[in-house]
Amino acid sequence: MTETAGTVHHVPSTDGTRIGITSTGSGRPIVVVHGSLNTAQDWQPLADRLAPHVTTWAVDRRGRGTSGDNTEHSLKQEQDDIAAVLDLVGPEAILVAHSFGASVALDAVLGRPLAGVVLYETGMPGEDHFPESTIGPFEDAARRGELDVAFEMGLRNVMRLDDAGVEAFRSSPVWSARAVLMPTWGRELRALNDFDPDLGRFAAITAPALVVVGDLSPGWIVDNSRRLQRNLPNSRLVELPGQGHEAYLTGTEQFAEVLLGFVREIDS
Known part of the structure; x- marks a missing residue:
């Protein structure tokens, strides 16, 4: 498959930070919010696969890729970033959010009309949050x-x-690209310590929702996703066989088929 560059757009967030979004394809909009160890470019192979069917709007979260940054950082700022992108794209969008990006997206979409929501292994903390002894060193x-x-x-x-x-990570070609993102990972872990653990509020997300997990992913991530799915009233859980935390790269075709099936359900 030939990879395409997509078209980069920018939208200002509430604090003035310019948020970059790469659009690829045509059709119903899908807004992708990546996780801690990614940029929008990591989702380009999936966007290329989806291009004949939907328009993928892949967000570069603040501090990486085509987006700007701020000396301060909080979950609220990142939620404002997503809200600004969704305002640009419109209420027909399906939101696809991964890991830390899914944690941010959950509160960003409360009370907002959307066609659908896909949450891939939401990176919210469990009962044991990230202590200073973990983050500091x-x-x-x-x-x-x-x-x-x-x-x-x-x-x-x-x-x-x-x-x-x-x-397995060290021997993979993504090691160096992920290591470069270390300066922003720590602040995201600190931000997750402010994540409200009461998942009951997400019952207000009534749009059709998929909660996606890989059957090779760490158990605590899968358990968190299952807890979340039980609080989403119009949702179902999808398990990707043979996949872990990055199926958009390791199982692009498989993940694309899940997303396109969800789009067809919504369109019908």
């Missing part, structure tokens, strides 16, 4: 420029991967 390593060290610490202490999981 990780941030110190990133500030010293020891990005590989910081990445390994994050994989072990945040994602809770074992030796085999860490080595």
